[in-house]
Amino acid sequence: GAVVSQHPSWVICKSGTSVKIECRSLDFQATTMFWYRQFPKQSLMLMATSNEGSKATYEQGVEKDKFLINHASLTLSTLTVTSAHPEDSSFYICSASTSGRAPDTQYFGPGTRLTVL
Amino acid sequence: AQKITQTQPGMFVQEKEAVTLDCTYDTSDQSYGLFWYKQPSSGEMIFLIYQGSYDEQNATEGRYSLNFQKARKSANLVISASQLGDSAMYFCAMRASGGYNKLIFGAGTRLAVHP
Numbered sequence: 041g042a043v044v045s046q047h048p049s050w051v052i053c054k055s056g057t058s059v060k061i062e063c064r065s066l067d068f069q070a071t072t073m074f075w076y077r078q079f080p081k082q083s084l085m086l087m088a089t090s091n092e093g094s095k096a097t098y099e100q101g102v103e104k105d106k107f108l109i110n111h112a113s114l115t116l117s118t119l120t121v122t123s124a125h126p127e128d129s130s131f132y133i134c135s136a137s138t139s140g141r142a143p144d145t146q147y148f149g150p151g152t153r154l155t156v157l
Numbered sequence: 158a159q160k161i162t163q164t165q166p167g168m169f170v171q172e173k174e175a176v177t178l179d180c181t182y183d184t185s186d187q188s189y190g191l192f193w194y195k196q197p198s199s200g201e202m203i204f205l206i207y208q209g210s211y212d213e214q215n216a217t218e219g220r221y222s223l224n225f226q227k228a229r230k231s232a233n234l235v236i237s238a239s240q241l242g243d244s245a246m247y248f249c250a251m252r253a254s255g256g257y258n259k260l261i262f263g264a265g266t267r268l269a270v271h272p
Contacts, residue, residue, distance in 0.1 A: 148202035
């Protein structure tokens, strides 16, 4: 149980285009989903927290207009990188947790590697 | 402010031996949770073990155990009988205060298991 999928697993795009990444909880309902960014050989940095049906909460320094997050259902959250630039190239990982399930562990997706040319 | 510190950027261990990965934390919360995740080269984050601040016993999950010393604010991960497949990055994390179960991650420790 507790499987989270991400799609696509990798994407290459041209500078200026937008890229959408999907995060799905496959066998549980995720009341909260998280989006992280990880640069090579670095730790995970939380970008935003999203709850189903409400606006995402962004961490300080994360541009909400550039990284659009939608959490339309209890099993799906999407991250759209708008007008992507080479500096947005990174590994993006989502995670999902469900309330009432001790210890409210976050289960992570396999990640999406974004390369912007 | 809450913080997780992993002071070992890299560790080496011989196959079948035990290894301890260090983690210290800083928080003013009375109730908190500590996690360890494994990240192989493929990138996925694999949940290993959890320790609640009020848990009286150290958590164990198979070959993984967490040496929780609350007074010293440390939560070291012990891997027994290391296997080649244990080679990966290991991250210690703490549930942040403020709701939503946000996690704060340490910088990670890269473990290499040698045959």
